[in-house]
């Protein structure tokens with residue numbers, strides 16, 4: 001135990017936050033850690049929020065485990081530790097042979113956080129045996145989220161929550177879904193699990209990806225679970241033949257660049273009622289756009305040009321979908337910290353329309369860029 005843990009024990013009820021910064025051990029992978037106590041049914045839990053690059057990882061510890069961690073790991077890895085409690089801030093500088101302590105008064109009032117109920121609101125709860133999450137490495141064998149997969153867990157949960165919101169208004173007992181650029185298919189498996197095990201509806205879920213080995217392994221896993229309605233296909237969605245039957249929902253999660261446009265176009269051309277699409281790697285406009293008008297200032301610096309082009313891409317996609325008869329929102333589907341590619345196009349077909357794309361054409365002409373969804377809609 002140390003002077004810091006003594007302080008924690010003597011002011012435990014009043015502590016609001018503890019922050020560890022200024023990493024001194026090169027082997028420590030986190031640049032900063034903040035710790036907050038919160039009350040749970042099992043007593044006080046100390047939640048560590050660990051920052052690495054632009055990601056955040058969470059770990060919950062009991063008080064004794066947290067104190068042990070602080071002495072054995074926290075004080076070894078960080079030079080600065082600050083404790084904020086009701087009425088007092090204590091700052092510690094950790095030297096190899098001693099800890100310097102400085103106390104100042106504050107006017108902080110500790111508002112007791114509500115019991116930590118984030119877990120409850122997740123549709124895919126920790127502790128549940130969801131085989132796909134275990135086999136894909138998101139859950140440990142004890143059905144706990146693996147730290148390094150926390151972002152994926154959050155993304156999938158959020159995606160399912162958004163689908164759940166729409167599905168509850170659909171009144172369907174059978175559903176067909178296409179997933180474009182499914183990759184390792186965390187989402188695809190879980191979507192299938194959600195419909196068949198949670199909603200108890202008959203589901204056909206088809207995943208498309210370029211990678212043969214990944215598709216083969218996903219099919220094996222699906223077979224091993226007896227997921228008869230879940231199939232994966234090697235398919236370049238920009239060229240390949242896709243399912244031509246009736247589809248209720250098209251989903252994409254980070255399908256690269258124009259693969260997203262082909263997914264959106266498939267939905268438009270097949271009058272698919274629901275689209276949930278989180279785009280990624282929007283390179284097309286960035287590589288063709290040229291200065292030409294009021295927004296030239298956004299094209300002068302590479303980084304800004306890239307971000308502006310990505311936003312322009314998704315704005316044009318959303319506008320085309322609207323003009324084709326979809327009620328379309330762009331929502332932030334997870335916090336930026338969990339994924340910088342965090343915008344989702346959420347669309348519901350109201351009435352198929354023949355779009356007037358002149359406003360988009362005008363923009364394309366002025367700034368000389370290409371956009372695949374526009375081309376697909378115009379040329380087919």
Ligand SMILES: C[S@@+](CC[C@H](N)C(=O)[O-])C[C@H]1O[C@@H](n2cnc3c(N)ncnc32)[C@H](O)[C@@H]1O
Pocket residue numbers: 180181182183184185186187208209210211235236237238252253254255256259280
């Ligand atoms: C970033 S990964 C996302 C995978 C998965 N949806 C996820 O979120 O975990 C993008 C995937 O899109 C696939 N992809 C890219 N272009 C494609 C295309 N033209 N046709 C099919 N799949 C494509 C890649 O092979 C890759 O697996």
